[in-house]
Amino acid sequence: MNACTLYFDRHPKLVMYQLIPFHRFRETPQVRFFDITISHSNARDLVFHEGPATSPNNDESGAWQFYLHPHQEDNLMALSGGRTFYLVNFTWLNPFHIVRLEAGGDILQIPPGTFHRSVSDPDGSLVLNQAVRSQQATVEREFRVYNSAEIPRLKQLTQEMMNCVNLHQLGRSHHRAA
Ligand SMILES: [Fe+2]
DSSP, X not given: OOTTOOOGGGOTTSOOOEEEOOEXXXXXXXXXXXXXXXXXXXXXXXXXXXXXXXXXXXXXXOOOEEEOOSSEEEEEEEEEXXXXXXXXXXXXXXXXXXXXXXXXXXXXXXXXTOXXXXXXXXXXXXXXXXXXXXXXOOHHHHTOEEEGGGOHHHHHHHHHTTTSXXXXXXXXXXXXXX
């Protein structure tokens, strides 16, 4: 099997990211009305990117930086614009994924322990996070920034990403093998 083939589904013990559809109450040309409830969420944050922002930003040398929440699950929904998420989790059989969110699309659920960064489209984006924080969560720990230049395995994976990409887009998936 090619190293880039997606085969996590055969290993249900691995906690993968998910794309969660939500219930659309009503959708007309001018009105869209959704139930976006994440029932176990106990925290909310809203992240606005003005223009093609990268979060967290790259370091001075251009190395990618990431967030990783030890005790928080993210549930991310684009309210406007588009944003691309880069995910790395050392416990996944294929540890690197790219997931694109667009307004009105599915909710991206990122499990704790996953490195993640995001880049907005040229016109920016607004993303709502219906987070789930455990009791151990602290702001200092959950929002620490990790520099890929200082973590050899993370550095290697970010470089490999250019040769082996899994792109998941709303309602459909594209898998490109290196
Ligand atoms: Fe996050």
